[in-house]
Amino acid sequence: MITMSGNTFGKAFRITTFGESHGAGVGVVIDGCPSGLELSEEDVQIELDRRKPGQSSITTPRKEEDKIMIVSGVLDGKTTGAPIAMYAHNRDKDSSKYLEFINKPRPSHGDFAYREKYGHYDWRGAGRYSGRETLARVAAGAVARKLLAKAGIEILGHTVSVKGVEVRDVSIEDIRANVESNPIRCADKKAAEKMEAEIQNARESGDSLGGVAEVIALNVPAGLGDPVFDKLDADIAKAFMSVGAIKGVEIGSGFSASSMLGSENNDPFVIEDGRVKTKTNNSGGIQAGISNGMPIVARAAVKPTSSISKKQDTVDLEKMENTTIEVKGRHDPCIVPRVLPVLEAMLALVLVDHAMRSGLIK
């Protein structure tokens, strides 16, 4: 009988998501979107299509149509200022394979913790803690991106490592040019090939892989964010860590700062073209929680997909005895490429929220 009440994100641009992986559908209500923004279902669908399964040989062959409907808040092609509700029916549901896990929690899934909290397990699939909920975030993020684009802000995501294979230095141009041309969403084509090979290996052995995703926001003006709890980087950290497979978040130099000297990590100011910039960007565009005008750079550690077909130890909760399971099914061996649109959406949601709070977007 204990409640779940953390389904809203944001303060000025607030989203509330609803729906389960194997229920009727998944949706979101946006409260606080300014009126007068041109918005169509196509604008949203484009982003959903980047997230959907079945895009390539390295992602799950599940087909989810993920066709979005805008239910409210838009009139004559423009937002009205009223809540924007969006919704996608669930298709291609096959819950039967989950029946065996009712009493045998899958390792590193939420099955056990969820059941301990709510006193039940949604035998139809992960239910509310399924990755499918992120569809609603990407839909809301599409609206956020349109607002940000009007303010000149662009968001880019790319894969920076998979199972230890790292990209060499890639430029913004590399990212723009290459990310959508390979299934890894990697801006370094050579690294992309090695990563793809690693992923195919893992798939063949019934295993899975992790990696690191990076998301960058360009043209964010100085002044977004608050200096205490609602630091821009703090809100990004929460936003990213609230995505299922994420185990770590870093901004700018991140964990590498821990082995640097101050004289190496500090970003000296310099005047360029009449504007104040920093020579380096170890701060990742954020100082004291407030954007400083440099690109926002955030990275997330993505764990290997928990669903693997190898035999694993687990317990039978009814018999209270040790047992084993194999999680067969249609799973992504490496979720990094599909998590990127979700992280981009989360960064967009944080930025639009702070842009509204500071009056940049109104």
Added chain:
Amino acid sequence: MITMSGNTFGKAFRITTFGESHGAGVGVVIDGCPSGLELSEEDVQIELDRRKPGQSSITTPRKEEDKIMIVSGVLDGKTTGAPIAMYAHNRDKDSSKYLEFINKPRPSHGDFAYREKYGHYDWRGAGRYSGRETLARVAAGAVARKLLAKAGIEILGHTVSVKGVEVRDVSIEDIRANVESNPIRCADKKAAEKMEAEIQNARESGDSLGGVAEVIALNVPAGLGDPVFDKLDADIAKAFMSVGAIKGVEIGSGFSASSMLGSENNDPFVIEDGRVKTKTNNSGGIQAGISNGMPIVARAAVKPTSSISKKQDTVDLEKMENTTIEVKGRHDPCIVPRVLPVLEAMLALVLVDHAMRSGLIK
């Protein structure tokens, strides 16, 4: 004229901090603390003394008394359920040295971004974005820890690396035994010596160092946290990243998960002593955003202190020309040991908030 509105943290156990580094003082109002908790100023002072400057040769020689007063919410030695306001006067303020930075922002400090946002700079010191604000968090955290202790939950912090010097595997017993016995707050005495040497080197060369801090919560029952936005790990990530010098946060295996196989990173369930546990704890005690009964393990990357006495490049914002500064003064060359009590407080605040939301504490 743009506003700052992110000075409140938590939903059920909510804290609002106020005060500036060189203003009259710093304080906090806790709203939502249950009635009937025994609470004295000494309970709070103990934690503040662990945070205060001047504790050892490796911290700043500034003396801040940080004497806490409980202003409201406590009657006859017990909380009443009313807001608990706590306050510490500022002492030993010396603002004169900051005058030279009015137009010359210190690299990797908030000076520039803050000024861009609010249109002014608190020439008396970092003002609201000073580390001194964390005093208020530690005071609130002391109350949170008392509530958690009644529920059997213990929080421990220790330094796991400084400038690349890492601890070997340390046990909970090592942490309990050794952390308060060396100025690094490191549970591995040998590593502590090397870290101290690194810090003294950096101090002598006018430079600073970063490191990694780890905070652990023991005896957290399964079921705390929400599965979507208010994941327990998401709230920890925000809590940690909202502390000044933090550039990265990870839970359990964290960034190392990105180069692991699923079969390595997954935590198999096992029955031990009639209870469900996991053989490994790469999940850091949290699955799908909900605690699973294993220890909560979170780490934060601490950047090298931004204030260094070496000459640095910066700009003169009035003349709009390049210039240099040296940030003399009484600064910690490595903030990791003093940031630990702050991170412990933030973890306590997150846990008590979710414990109240789930009915564990009431």
Added chain:
Amino acid sequence: MITMSGNTFGKAFRITTFGESHGAGVGVVIDGCPSGLELSEEDVQIELDRRKPGQSSITTPRKEEDKIMIVSGVLDGKTTGAPIAMYAHNRDKDSSKYLEFINKPRPSHGDFAYREKYGHYDWRGAGRYSGRETLARVAAGAVARKLLAKAGIEILGHTVSVKGVEVRDVSIEDIRANVESNPIRCADKKAAEKMEAEIQNARESGDSLGGVAEVIALNVPAGLGDPVFDKLDADIAKAFMSVGAIKGVEIGSGFSASSMLGSENNDPFVIEDGRVKTKTNNSGGIQAGISNGMPIVARAAVKPTSSISKKQDTVDLEKMENTTIEVKGRHDPCIVPRVLPVLEAMLALVLVDHAMRSGLIK
């Protein structure tokens, strides 16, 4: 481009409504409903049917099916703890009659104020500020009532006056017995007849009437509500005043207290059946914002329906000149009977929110 962000109500049991009167439909997302509550679409439909138009000769002949769908949050007939989304398609929409009001705001409707705020007018009907939005509140209220019923709390509403015709003292038994047996929802059958005559008169003359609605909650235990801003009566006042036609709210003796002596208005305590009660209930069950165990009694002043077919003065906003309009259409001459289920829902939402905040419902 200014935003609308107040579409969420409640703290622990939070509802967010969406949809417009002449858009695709109207819905609500409930976040925070405990898991394990039996809930069917029929449970909700019963309450919606009490609100819907076309119930009798004194209400609008518009037919709105208002068929509710539960989209998420319920599995195998029980709530799961996940957000409960509910939705009703709009039917029988006829927007054509609204075209003439695009530039001629209807007196005492929101047309003018809304347009000033958002820069547009939803020509399809009142849009977001239509009474149709209250459908979503009643749906959420049905869930709240089920939770309250489990705690033994009952909510009753009845009409206490229409155009100055007042009920004589009616008992709880009168209310239970008579309210649903006449179209006025009046517990005093004689008064109901006079009220009905007044309403028919007004209808025939193209005019409308106001009245007063009373809502009572029985068996609310002492201890719900907070003593400062979130007083139980303060939250009821907001809840009621947020319903379209309401111009006043009072608790217990209400406005009549303003002409009483303290010795008349004070409620003496007395022990009855081993329990502490008050001899009178001028406090309406709430003292210092906290329930005292007596029935909660709240009343709302309902203004005459703004839509009347009599000719009225208004302005042409495009030509900026004075003009007149007649608001033809299918309107309720007196909204009191149909506003009652909405007020009952709002009281249920306030009570369940505070019951959860105090741990009574969990």
Added chain:
Amino acid sequence: MITMSGNTFGKAFRITTFGESHGAGVGVVIDGCPSGLELSEEDVQIELDRRKPGQSSITTPRKEEDKIMIVSGVLDGKTTGAPIAMYAHNRDKDSSKYLEFINKPRPSHGDFAYREKYGHYDWRGAGRYSGRETLARVAAGAVARKLLAKAGIEILGHTVSVKGVEVRDVSIEDIRANVESNPIRCADKKAAEKMEAEIQNARESGDSLGGVAEVIALNVPAGLGDPVFDKLDADIAKAFMSVGAIKGVEIGSGFSASSMLGSENNDPFVIEDGRVKTKTNNSGGIQAGISNGMPIVARAAVKPTSSISKKQDTVDLEKMENTTIEVKGRHDPCIVPRVLPVLEAMLALVLVDHAMRSGLIK
């Protein structure tokens, strides 16, 4: 052990109050005040002096200095955007007289309900639910009024009835001229005399009186408020009802609308001086929850002071038997004049919050 968590009011301009009547003091933290506003302790003290006891023969002879200190958020005479904490020590405390009420709740006070909720009674006085808490609201309201004044908005309050003695129609000029010239704060001098006589009578007989207070906001532009839950009138209703002695709230024609025809109550639009106005103002300046440019007019029903020296029936909670008490002490026989500055402050807080939400104040 149940918590009190409703000590914050507002969304954009948020205040959190703390302190008890007989504790160390009372204070408030404002979060969200824009930077750059000129603010001194004198600006705040002026408003506090209007609220303080001991102003005239009809108010309590208690002397409370209520000397305000600004603790944070102001630098060089201007707000910085950081939280503004303000605090007043309690003086002239005499808790001894309250000892007898520990087990004998005073009728229509919060003593019983509070004790039921929190499990204890603050024997030093009403504690958190004392009227003294409103000092903090008035202090915050003084800041809100300064912001509103910059936007041209003026707030006026006056007494419109005491024990059934009502003012005749008074103009804005009457209010400005007369309110501070008589102890009743009544704009109609003749009525003021009758009211004063009534109050003196009540005082002499150990009884108390209620009344009605009206607060008006002038020059509020169209467009403040939201059309659904956060209606401007809904937020005013909550704001007023959250003040201790208030039992009813009405906007514009209020409860009298319940006996009017639509053709009488509707406010026809008309163009005057090139601007859209309404001929009447039964809407009280608010339509569909949004200001329409006409004066905001709100009234509150003030109950007779609960503390009366006449003998009253109550119960002994320890012995669980009926008994009697007399509440001696220094109480206002009629609180209306002193509650006016509190209601004015609450209206200012609601308006500044919505003015910030809509971008009018930034």
